[in-house]
Amino acid sequence: MEIRNKGLLYGGLTIEQIKTEMVSERRNELIAEIFHEIHWIEKWGRGISLIL
Template sequence: MRLEGLRRVDVPEINRDAFREAIINAFCHRNYYEYAEVQIAVFKDRVEIRSPGGLYGGLTIEQIKKEQVSKRRNEIIANMFHEVHFVEKWGRGIGLILSREPDTDFKEVGEIFITMFPRKGIKKTAPETRAKKYSEKVGERWSEKWS
């Protein structure tokens, strides 16, 4: 959000084009034989789009990021998305995401492909740091209650 005079203007945390492309990719490239759904997970420091099926056809994360190649797992769905103008060109989705949101990261966990958008203005803390802060808080409250 930002203010322009007396008006509040909402500014999306994640670029709309990048987010749209990630959602379309998740549905277009997912494995429909997997009994799972595309998920959007919102965390304190990031937003993840999780797509069942992982990368297709031996592609690696490095290849899709640097070479912007695409292999279509679902030919019929990909063609339908192209017909209704959800997809403009093959192999441009990851490039579009990274051009609009350069800090976006990708990973595979088992058979799930995850697109991770860091949340702006949120410091990323390591799990060890979060655990330490939590245990310190619990210790403080314990001391207050039982002292």
């Protein structure tokens, strides 16, 4: 499976907002839900803090 990203943050988010507010936005609800159902996502929003 290949997932591509246009390189921009979703919905006009900024890096500063992500750092200070820990915002979690899903670009594609269907893909996010499927990944959650098959346990590829254990918790919403956790990836950002791991990346930072």
